[in-house]
Amino acid sequence: MSDQNSFQVEPIDKPDDFQAMLMGAAIVFTLGIISFLVQFPCFCLPQIAGALVAVYWFTKKYKVTISSGKGIILGILTCLLGGVAAFIAAVILQQFGIHTFEETVATLSEKIRAYGAKSGETEQLDKIIDWLNSDSAQMVLIIASLGITLVVNTICGVIGGAIGAAVFKKAPAAPPPAE
Amino acid sequence: MFAIADSESLKKSFVMDDKRGRWVGFAVSGLFIGLISFVGFVAVSGIPIVGAFFNEICHQVPDRCYHIHGIALPVCVRCIWIYLGLATGHILFIYWKSETVRITRALIGVITLMILDVLLEKLGLYENWFWSRAVTGSLFGLIVSHFTLLGLRELYCEFTNPFTYVRSKFFSGRTH
Numbered sequence: 001m002s003d004q005n006s007f008q009v010e011p012i013d014k015p016d017d018f019q020a021m022l023m024g025a026a027i028v029f030t031l032g033i034i035s036f037l038v039q040f041p042c043f044c045l046p047q048i049a050g051a052l053v054a055v056y057w058f059t060k061k062y063k064v065t066i067s068s069g070k071g072i073i074l075g076i077l078t079c080l081l082g083g084v085a086a087f088i089a090a091v092i093l094q095q096f097g098i099h100t101f102e103e104t105v106a107t108l109s110e111k112i113r114a115y116g117a118k119s120g121e122t123e124q125l126d127k128i129i130d131w132l133n134s135d136s137a138q139m140v141l142i143i144a145s146l147g148i149t150l151v152v153n154t155i156c157g158v159i160g161g162a163i164g165a166a167v168f169k170k171a172p173a174a175p176p177p178a179e
Numbered sequence: 180m181f182a183i184a185d186s187e188s189l190k191k192s193f194v195m196d197d198k199r200g201r202w203v204g205f206a207v208s209g210l211f212i213g214l215i216s217f218v219g220f221v222a223v224s225g226i227p228i229v230g231a232f233f234n235e236i237c238h239q240v241p242d243r244c245y246h247i248h249g250i251a252l253p254v255c256v257r258c259i260w261i262y263l264g265l266a267t268g269h270i271l272f273i274y275w276k277s278e279t280v281r282i283t284r285a286l287i288g289v290i291t292l293m294i295l296d297v298l299l300e301k302l303g304l305y306e307n308w309f310w311s312r313a314v315t316g317s318l319f320g321l322i323v324s325h326f327t328l329l330g331l332r333e334l335y336c337e338f339t340n341p342f343t344y345v346r347s348k349f350f351s352g353r354t355h
Contacts, residue, residue, distance in 0.1 A: 072330040162323070162326035165326070167287075
């Protein structure tokens, strides 16, 4: 058989981090959706928990110790995967009438009115509230929320991945080199 | 997607090029100082619509936030002190070479303290102590920055020369 028709076989023990990433992302997604449904914010905990689980799963399965940098990459990818999936699911749920965009706007408008009552800048704030109730506001807010989701998930992925890499060690680390 | 940390890459994390990687700590610290300044700006300028976006990362309960001119900051006391801890720690750990094992133990201790702080307050042993949240938050940020700095500097060193990185990643082992 010629070389062109032959196929390459992956080594059996080649570590695949995608499974670990999926495990972590599932945690981020599940906790994110639950917090959306019950309207109880979990802040950064789902992301950090997801990144920790991903690193733990990876180090346990392959009995390896990964460096902080690799942990950070795994953490970021895990959180982005789970976070973006949860964000898309939340937007879809809103379209089906669960915690709709109008409810979010009403809450936001209430906060703005409360601030206006303190500061006295009612005219400007009324304009903001009018804009929030317009059709164009929904798309702008969704895009802004997606941007914030990406930033938050990246930062939490860095923190979770770095902590996970330091805490979950399954193989002896290399000794520091001689001076 | 990535290989196991072999002895070479682990060795690299020990022998971090101080001068090359130093600015990473300053940059991250600057980012967090910028974030704290932005939080203050949001409160002072009174843009509730911007402040509302912080509700993804913080509960924003006014009783648990610092106030500027009677207006609550969009993040709580603990969050502010975590950011401050992260800003300080990313500079501190550039110069202070500490053992990762000790810092890991300290991290577990601080997380335990933070959980205890939340639980004891929920049990009603004390009410709304700003200082306990400030202490646990700042310590958490400070300690976490050791790990993030280590990893970010390693990534920086790996990615400094993109051509070398791409060559090693995709063309290693090819002879033609």
